[in-house]
Amino acid sequence: MALLEIQDLHASVDGHEILKGVNLTVNAGEVHSIMGPNGSGKSTLAAVLARRETYEVTGGRVLLDGKDLLEMKPEDAAREGVFLAFQYPVEIPGIGNAYFLRSALNAIRKHRGEDELDAMDFLPVYKEHMKLLEMDDKLMNRSVNEGFSGGEKKRNEILQMAVLQPKLAILDETDSGLDIDALRIVAQGVNAMRSPDRSFLVITHYQRLLDYIATDFVHVLVDGKIVRSGGPELALELEDKGYGSAEADAQAALSA
């Protein structure tokens, strides 16, 4: 069954239409990559799926596990299993990393009817994941993302994802600003989480992330629409020819 079904999705920001009819179906266990030039609507798509309220949905439907995602508030979407790894993770002074993540996990567990975890139960899990992501223990009690390097922020996103165990993980340009070592660690974190009941939407500008994360499908988003879809080979082709060709091909296909 499709985990995520996007049908003719239109969305705008401040009255400007950014998404102009996106269609996409993601089955459980699949990894889909969305590629496209800057300004094509990739991050808008991610934000709409995470239910950011500053993005206005003007048309279409999105079903998550058969439920209407567009009816959900951000916290409801998160509790139903949507996770967005931010392109620019937000700094939140005064709120400890571990405290924040435990609150989030407990909100989700409560929603699922599971017992909440106290600090004693939570910390070993948290520390274990930190180790896997080669993160410094000291970051645990620091404020959320405050004073973190770019790489630390991105790893922190993956850490949160690993602890929260979402059904649908959306990675919004997680590779941007990462050096090759950090990229490898982040990709390992993602790969370790692949499972038959978890899907990924990997949004990226560059093909290089896909050297590390094996993708099942690649979609090209141009000007608010998916203009081409294919297998992993499409990413390599884009790397060679650039987005211009994908767009031109699509135009040609339309006018043919």
Place this chain on the structure above:
Amino acid sequence: MATVTGKPNRYLEAYGELIAERRERDPVWLRQLREDAWTRFHAKGFPTTHDEDWRFTNLAAMEKIPFKRAVKGSVAVSANEIEAFRVPGAACQLVFVNGYFAPELSELGRLPKGLEICSLVGAIDCGMVGIAPEGCASDGIEQHLGRYADVRRDVFTALNSALWEDGAYVRIRRGANLSQPIHLLYVSAGAGAEIMTHPRTLIVAEPTCRAAVIEDYVSLGSEAAFSNAVTELVAGQDAVVSHYLVERENLAAFNVSTLRLEMARGANVSSHSILLGGGLVRNNVHPVLSGDGAECLINGLFVGAGSQHLDNYMLVEHAQPQCSSRQFYNGILDGSARGVFHGRIVVHKDAQKTDAKQTNRNLLLSDNARIDTKPQLEIYADDVKCTHGATIGQIEEEQLFYLRSRGIDEVSARNTLLYAFAAECLDRMQEPAAREFAEGLIRERISELARNRKAVAPAAPVEEEVQRWEEVR
């Protein structure tokens, strides 16, 4: 010169009564202090908004209420009622009800070594008759009382100096290291009447001692009360002293408090103000760094909702070289609450190498909330470093979304962000017991704000109004 406007007679009446009551007991110097102060108050009257220092705070509502002196012992307060206000981990607690010392409600057993504490009037009366019961030491009072708080500068100080009935006298002996805070609890309990009190506190911290004092204002009942407090804190050479002001009275209360800090060479004094309650609050903090190398921290949080008016007036005087002062005030205002931060720094001619910094950050949670923030630097020395900055903003949508995108509901997310902003002041508090006490109060107040907001539909995103400035001279 203006005369006292509104109903001057109540204050004159109160003064007449008090003078008659104290005729036999006040020593000559004290009678003189009261008289000078009264003359000053009577000549000047309450300030209006034409007065630059009171531009943002209108006292008309206060002047309309016929506040009266409480009759001593007229309102019975039980130990049970006081229990809720105790500070866990305090070394001792002095309780005042409607301005009068209540020994039966106070906890003064097992005082730590080097601490002398008693009611101010008790100490003076003991000194007058020449018998000083244990813990009651009058020496030092004449030397310090009224020597720092200036009746000419401020009419509320003048009114207090004329009309004070009682308050705490705290003396920390040279070198004493008090690990637990001293709790001074001032209770307004009108029991149907509108009471005014003028609590007077004197804290003498002798050289090299270490101590913390919590001055705490609370109400029993919902009547309006007028508390006009003056505290003089004298920090001797290399003394390390923290003063905590907690305002948690009811929303009908008027509270004007003046903290005058006198700091000798190398003294390190922190003033922490936590304003959570009160209808109209004016918080004056006036440190004078009058010894080389003194350091002062002025840390504050004010949280207002409804129609609360919270006015903070800082006057930091650098009188000697090599001193440093740090001011950090955070404000949170909801509903139609109004806040004022007036940060005045005066660097005198001799105060070379002064390092003074001031930061005021504010969160406005509603369209009707308002903050007036006003820095004022007066620098008469040429080799100094002074910076100031202020921000006014709202809860950041980005942070809110980040928390919500992880599954945290909107009310909790707001609560968390507000608390984090409010809690910045906690990091600057060194005494664990005082800090925990403050933390509990702040947490409770912030959840109250968040709960109240729950009923209100979320406001449409408003264009963020941010004002920033940074100036270095």
